[in-house]
Amino acid sequence: MxxxxxxxxxxxxxxxxxxxxxxxxxxxxxxxxxxxxEEMIRERMRSFVKACREQTDFAFRVAYASKAFNTLAMCRVVEEEGLMLDVVSEGELVTALAAGFPAERIYFHGNNKSKGEIKRAISAGIGWFVVDNFVELELLQQVANSLGQVARILLRVSPGIEAHTHSYIQTGQEDSKFGFDLASGQAFEAARLSKKMKGVQFEGLHCHIGSQIFETEAFTLAIGKMARLAEQCEQAGYPISILNVGGGFGIRYSADDKPLAVEEVIQAIAETVKREFRFAAHQPEIWVEPGRAVVGxxxxxxxxxxxxxxxxxxxxxxxxxxxxxxxxxxxxxxxxxxxxxxxxxxxxxxxxxxxxxxxxxxxxxxxxxxxxxxxxxxxxxxxxxxxxxxxxxxxxxxxxxxxxxxxxxxxxxxxxxxxxxxxxxxxxxxxxxxxxxxxxxxx
Structure with a gap:
């Protein structure tokens, strides 16, 4: 071993x-x-933060994808290391809040958020929702308005990229339960609708192309597609300020696995954003969300x-x-x-x-x-x-x-x-x- x-x-x-x-x-x-x-967990978090800081032309934020491993103690470590926290259920949210994790550093994923989950999250004052579909967008608006609050959102997009990984953990391809489809125009329509909604503040885009990814090509292809959507949004009068490129960074389970160094992946992401977002008046803040790569x-x-x-x-x-x-x-x-x-x-x-x-x-x-x-x-x-x-x-x-x-x-x-x-x-x-x-x- x-x-x-x-x-x-x-x-x-x-x-x-x-x-x-x-x-x-x-x-x-x-x-x-x-x-x-614990020492290795902290070292892995710090390696992502350090790699991002080295890309001095960009604003980066690192979030821990807590579905990989979520406990009260783990949330305390994440807070101490200064990361954001990605949750995908009310249970993960309650765990984070019970641990005293700052609500404003939490964002909420998931393809079927309930009204109760949304209400609890807004009431707690979380930072953002990653909106997955039109039904959620409408529900989020209703709940936010009923509470007299404004929900800051990113739109999850399915960019049509199939990462070279197990079919069960590919999430960025066109036929996916996750996110607004890019090819059909759903994603742009969601952005257009959200800009008209009271109680919802559209701030950026999110995509996640899969897990256990051992090359940078899938990330660069996805960013290129997201950039075209961002350009379309900017031309329509609603530029994005955040681009979350997700996680999926591979780790070594066995000798057959050849994961890339964190620095190599982050550099490839930064270089691609710099190239693909030349149209933008302001480059978006880049978010990454490692989970397995932190604790696996x-x-x-x-x-x-x-x-x-x-x-x-x-x-x-x-x-x-x-x-x-x-x-x-x-x-x-x-x-x-x-x-x-x-x-x-x-x-x-x-x-x-x-x-x-x-x-x-x-x-x-x-x-x-x-x-x-x-x-x-x-x-x-x-x-x-x-x-x-x-x-x-x-x-x-x-x-x-x-x-x-x-x-x-x-x-x-x-x-x-x-x-x-x-x-x-x-x-x-x-x-x-x-x-x-x-x-x-x-x-």
Missing amino acids: YLHGTSRINRQGHLEIGGCDTVELAKRFGTPLYVMD EAGTTLYTVGTVKKVPGIRKYVAVDGGMTDNLRPALYQAKYEALLANRATETETEVVSIAGKCCESGDMLIWDIALPKVKQGDILAVGCTGAYNYSMASNYNRLPRPAVIFVNKGEADIVVERETLEDVIAHDRIPMRLQKQMVSEA
Whole structure:
């Protein structure tokens, strides 16, 4: 497994993260366990801010896409590092507000915002809404007017760019559930309508072309298309002041992944905006919204090995005490991961095994065909790069409790999400009176 951030192998031959021995972490907090490298998270945020600041001809802002990993503690880190925050639901918004995150640095995404969500967000004083469709535009106007407020907006645009990534996570192509279509003229019509609306203030454009992107071409093509729309808007008398080019910056999950340096991507974005927006009286402020690129490599999941099953001449299965309930991505996206035995990290790899989850699904496989030392029951398996979308997508399938999440930093380990108990799993269940057992009193 490639060691990211503060990860290293210590003198005991154990994996160490943030100055904490992961074998001891497993004993103390139990498994499965999400371990987040706080120092690496902060370093990744700072790398985006630094890369943007180096583009001195531009005003840049960096927002953390919180759907990747959203907790109270994470929102505190984002605030301390000075980033904006992108939320996509009332739950993510409430989490940010409960953490004390400044509402004016929050903007609200989503293709189906409810009236209640919009009302809560406006009442809280968030900075912007990223409007996804005409129905939302009308609803936003109604709610803003009813509250006597003005909602600042960006229009999400589908620019017709298909990034070279998994089809499930392409979001910028023409046939998409997200955003106003560019080719048909929907996007320009939305801009025209919004300029006429009382209670809505049109300020810019947004696009997001996909996830796990390893080249700059898709970004530059999308910016070129957005520039043509911006030029059309400016000619009509409503220039944009903000261009949000989204996120999707790729990370290294396995040796096959070759992500670009942050500086290279930001420079390509800046150069393209400078070239494509020469028509503009004023260059727009550029926003980027990394999520996975901030937390993905900073997360490691610890498991305890349980049963081992050998199918002669075919495969050896090693089962762990988690699976698709804490990491849905292999089943959903055919995502690939690397791993090592955290308690025997220096030992020679002697066999090829496949890591199975404990869910009652044949598709619950975390890793196919990985070389490890001879695996024993009770070993601690560490799977790398699980910081993004693993906790976010975790479920109670098979009524399994969700894992705890800890932050590690400079030898300290702190719980940021408590482990669910079996009592938590059934806490919201109710039995109707007609199904309750009738207690027969003894004679």
